[in-house]
Amino acid sequence: MNRLYDYHDNKEELVKQILKEKDSIKVTQSIPKTLQRDYQIARTLDNYLEDYFKIHSQSQSISNFDQEIDKILDQFIKEVINGTYQEKDKFRKGSNIKKKKFKNIFEFSKSENLYLSNIYTRFISENLGHKLEDIANLSNNVYVPDKELGISIKGIDLIIYDQGLIKYTQLKTKKDTLTGSQKDRSIAELSIHPYSIFAAALNMGNSLTVSKKSVENYNIEVLVGNSFWSLINLDYDLILNKIAKAIKLLDKKLYS
Numbered sequence: 366m367n368r369l370y371d372y373h374d375n376k377e378e379l380v381k382q383i384l385k386e387k388d389s390i391k392v393t394q395s396i397p398k399t400l401q402r403d404y405q406i407a408r409t410l411d412n413y414l415e416d417y418f419k420i421h422s423q424s425q426s427i428s429n430f431d432q433e434i435d436k437i438l439d440q441f442i443k444e445v446i447n448g449t450y451q452e453k454d455k456f457r458k459g460s461n462i463k464k465k466k467f468k469n470i471f472e473f474s475k476s477e478n479l480y481l482s483n484i485y486t487r488f489i490s491e492n493l494g495h496k497l498e499d500i501a502n503l504s505n506n507v508y509v510p511d512k513e514l515g516i517s518i519k520g521i522d523l524i525i526y527d528q529g530l531i532k533y534t535q536l537k538t539k540k541d542t543l544t545g546s547q548k549d550r551s552i553a554e555l556s557i558h559p560y561s562i563f564a565a566a567l568n569m570g571n572s573l574t575v576s577k578k579s580v581e582n583y584n585i586e587v588l589v590g591n592s593f594w595s596l597i598n599l600d601y602d603l604i605l606n607k608i609a610k611a612i613k614l615l616d617k618k619l620y621s
Contacts (some may be wrong), residue, residue, distance in 0.1 A: 369409075370416035380514050383409050396557055403519045404557045410516070410524075411531055414508060418526035422506050433503050434604065438611040441496045445489055445615055452484050453477070478620075485619060493608070494538045497566040498522055500604060501536065504597035520554025525562065525597060532586070533558040540589060541570035548574045556583040564593040567605070 369386070372379035387405040396404050460475050467473040471480035501523055502509050508524045510516045522536040535555055537543055542565065543551060552575065555561035561584070563575045568590025577587045594601035 368416060369413035376514060380516060397553060400519060400557050406516060407518055407533060407558060410510060414524060414531050422526050434500055434607050437496050437499045438607055441492060442611055442615060444492055446618060448488050449485050449619060453481060456480060490538060497538060498536060501597060504599055506597050520551060527596060530560050532560040532562050534562040534564055536564045536566055539567045539570035540565045540573045543574045551575055552580055552583060555585045562586045562588055564588045566593060
């Protein structure tokens with residue numbers, strides 16, 4: 366049988382082979398039915414990633430790391446401005462229409478800035494979460510199956526190669542991004558993998574919903590801020606300062 370890495374130059378065929386070989390993976394009774402397909406895909410993907418990381422993790426670090434982050438954050442700023450301006454335009458057009466139902470008192474009172482503030486911060490936070498994944502993907506020790514192959518694995522945003530181990534990772538923007546009601550689902554999604562990580566990209570927010578104590582029986586690592594970024598050999602302080610600069614620029618553009 367050919368190694369999956371033999372199809373590396375043909376992503377379409379690689380996906381075809383992964384989906385074909387997954388059916389040969391035996392699933393234990395401990396794996397929930399809703400996650401069995403994800404388990405099979407991940408264990409098949411492991412075979413490909415072993416070869417992939419042996420080759421790519423040895424590559425030299427990106428020399429133009431600064432510029433690559435800037436490109437990602439420039440795109441972040443463009444997307445946020447376009448999206449928020451659309452929301453502003455929608456609000457202004459809606460203000461000229463007689464309504465019987467309103468989302469909140471801010472819409473009823475036609476208080477544009479107060480109505481849009483919550484929408485702006487939510488939109489920015491969601492977009493930033495995706496851009497943090499893009500920044501993490503600059504590391505030679507990171508693989509994003511959804512981006513690379515169009516294959517999604519429930520609860521997994523990226524895969525990290527750490528000292529010969531393949532670790533399936535769920536990445537949140539900050540410590541309290543995850544709500545309490547989502548904790549059990551996240552633990553279930555991560556616990557089906559031999560090695561996994563629950564990570565918060567920014568060391569901000571209230572205490573972690575998924576704490577080290579809550580996952581001590583599942584071989585799940587919990588990493589926050591610098592401990593996450595240093596694992597993939599990226600500079601947390603540099604990333605944090607560049608994000609802060611982008612947010613400050615957005616603040617000026619949106620409220621000036």
